[in-house]
Structures are given as C-alpha cells and as structure tokens.
Amino acid sequence: MPNPTTEHLTLTERFxxxxxxxxxxxxxxMRGQLGEVPYFxxxxxxxxxxxxxxxxxxxxxxxxxxxxxxxxxxxxxxATELWEGTGQWDAIxxxxxxxxxxxxxxxxxxxxSPEPHLSPRIAEVVGTQDPRPQLVVLTNVxxxxxxxxxxxxxxxxxxxxxxxxxxxxxxGTYRQSATQGSSLVLFDLLTNDDYYRAFDLLDLEYS
Numbered sequence: 641m642p643n644p645t646t647e648h649l650t651l652t653e654r655f656x657x658x659x660x661x662x663x664x665x666x667x668x669x670m671r672g673q674l675g676e677v678p679y680f681x682x683x684x685x686x687x688x689x690x691x692x693x694x695x696x697x698x699x700x701x702x703x704x705x706x707x708x709x710x711x712x713x714x715x716x717x718x719a720t721e722l723w724e725g726t727g728q729w730d731a732i733x734x735x736x737x738x739x740x741x742x743x744x745x746x747x748x749x750x751x752x753s754p755e756p757h758l759s760p761r762i763a764e765v766v767g768t769q770d771p772r773p774q775l776v777v778l779t780n781v782x783x784x785x786x787x788x789x790x791x792x793x794x795x796x797x798x799x800x801x802x803x804x805x806x807x808x809x810x811x812g813t814y815r816q817s818a819t820q821g822s823s824l825v826l827f828d829l830l831t832n833d834d835y836y837r838a839f840d841l842l843d844l845e846y847s
Contacts, residue, residue, distance in 0.1 A: 646840075646842040646843065649842070651684055651685070651688040651691055651692070651695055652695065654682070654683075654684055654842060655682075655695045655696075655698065655699050657842050658682050658699060658807075658841055658842065659699050659702055659703065661841060661842070661844050661845075662699075662703060662708075662775065662805070662807065662841075663702075663703055663706050663708065667775075667805060667844065668708075668774055668775065668805065670804075670805060676837065676839075677798050677802045677837050677838075678802065678804065678805045678806060679794055679798070679802075679805075679806045679808070679837060679838040679839070680805060680806065680807045680808070680838060680839050680840070680841040680844075681807075681808050681810050681814040681824070681838050681839070681840055681841060682807050682808065682809050682810065682841045682842070683810045683811075683812060683813055683814050683840070683842075684809070684810070684811060685811075685828070686782075686811045686812060686827045686828055689782070689811050692779075692809065692811070693779075696712070696777065696779055696809055699777075700712055700777060703775075708774050708775065709769075709771050709772065709773045709774050709775075710773060710774070710775055710776075710777060711765070711766050711769045711773035711775075711776045711777070712776075712777045712779060713762055713765055713766065713776060713777070713778050713779070714779050714780050715758075715762075715778055715779065715780045715781050715783070715784055715793070716780040716783040716784065717780070718758065718761050718762060718765065719752045719758065719784060719787075719788075721761075722751050722752050722757055722758065722761060723748060723751055723752070726751055732744075732747060732748060745786070745787060748787060749787040749788070752784070752787060752788060753788075754788055754792045754793050754795075754796040754797075755796040758788065758793065758796075759793060759796040759797045759800055760800060762778070762793075762797060762800075762801070763797065763800035763801045766801060773804065774804060774805075775804055775805040775806070775807065776801070776804065776805070776806045776807065777807050777809065778793075778806065778807065778808045778809065779809045780809075781793065781808060781809070781810060781811075782810075782811040782812075782826060782827065785826060785827075785830075789826075790808065790810060790824045790826065791823075791824055791834060794806075794808065794837070794838065798837070807841060808838070810824060810826075811826065811827055812824065812825045812826045812827050812828050812829075812830075813825040813828055814838065814840050816840065822834070822838075
C-alpha cells in the first residue's frame with residue numbers, strides 16, 4: 641500500500657524530500673541495504689508528468705551543486721540510440737502505418753529487449769561516465785510502455801549495476817505488501833508489473 645505520510649505530497653515536495661535523502665551519507669553509503677540491491681523508486685502522480693522533467697533537472701542540479709557526481713540516464717534516449725544503431729530505423733518508421741500493430745511492436749521491441757540490449761547499454765553509459773558517478777537516476781521509463789516494462793529493466797540491470805544507488809523516476813505507484821507482494825503500478829492503472837527488491841525512496845530517513 642502507498643505510504644499515507646508521503647502519498648499526498650505535491651510533486652515539488654516529493655522531489656524536495658528526495659533531494660534531502662539522496663544527498664545524505666547514509667543513502668550514498670547504502671546503509672540499511674545490507675544484502676539488498678540499492679534500487680529505489682521515486683514515484684509521482686501520473687497527472688504531474690508534464691512537470692517531472694523540470695523537477696528532475698532541478699534535483700540533479702542541486703545534487704551536483706553539493707558536489708555529487710550524478711549520472712542521469714534517459715531510457716527513451718537510450719532506446720532511440722539502439723533503434724537508430726540498427727541502420728534501419730527510418731525504414732521501420734516508414735513501415736509503421738503498413739504493419740500490424742503487434743508486428744511493429746515486436747520489430748521495435750526486439751531491438752531494445754532489456755537483457756541482451758537495453759540494460760547492457762544502460763550499464764555502459766554509467767560505466768563510461770568520468771568521474772565515476774556516485775548515484776544513477778533513470779528517467780522516462782513510461783515512454784517505453786508497452787514495449788518494455790519497468791520491472792524487466794530493473795531485474796536485468798541488477799547483475800550489471802548494483803554497486804551504487806539507482807533511482808528510478810516512476811509515473812505511478814510502488815505498492816508494497818507483505819501478503820500480496822510488491823508491484824510497480826504504471827500510470828496508476830497497470831498492476832501486473834511485479835517487483836519486490838526496490839525500496840520506496842521517500843520512505844527512507846537518514847541523518
């Protein structure tokens with residue numbers, strides 16, 4: 641269930657709380673996550689999506705002003721680079737109107753399949769940043785639906801990138817329940833994105 645203490649925060653309040661948590665030594669040192677992957681969900685109400693990019697930029701700017709090395713990975717941009725890298729992207733786009741929806745989705749979805757393509761590329765982007773980033777922020781996951789689901793990205797990224805905090809900016813709710821499991825509810829509508837290993841970022845408190 642959503643945390644009632646954070647559920648009704650405005651978008652600005654959510655990102656302000658995220659900033660206080662993400663800049664803390666406890667978060668950067670991943671205290672309290674012993675034996676767990678350092679993956680965190682920064683959720684927001686889908687209706688606030690038009691303002692999320694600006695809030696994310698403001699958050700990252702403040703963290704960098706504090707001296708933190710932050711790597712921002714725009715998942716839509718990474719996917720677009722993979723599509724363009726095939727050398728056939730323009731042809732695929734040109735065929736969109738002629739192909740059945742399922743066939744078109746399969747054609748473009750295979751190119752950004754998380755395990756063989758998308759997640760390794762994310763890890764590569766992070767790994768080539770200099771200086772080495774202390775934390776990673778993933779954005780624009782909603783734009784990849786229905787081709788790729790958030791939990792698939794996180795699951796396939798874990799073996800490749802689990803040595804620093806990863807924050808996924810998520811349009812929807814991260815529901816956590818001891819009896820019903822946990823799930824990422826994209827746009828507060830899609831409930832079959834089961835995932836249980838991440839922490840709700842706004843639930844954390846560090847000194």
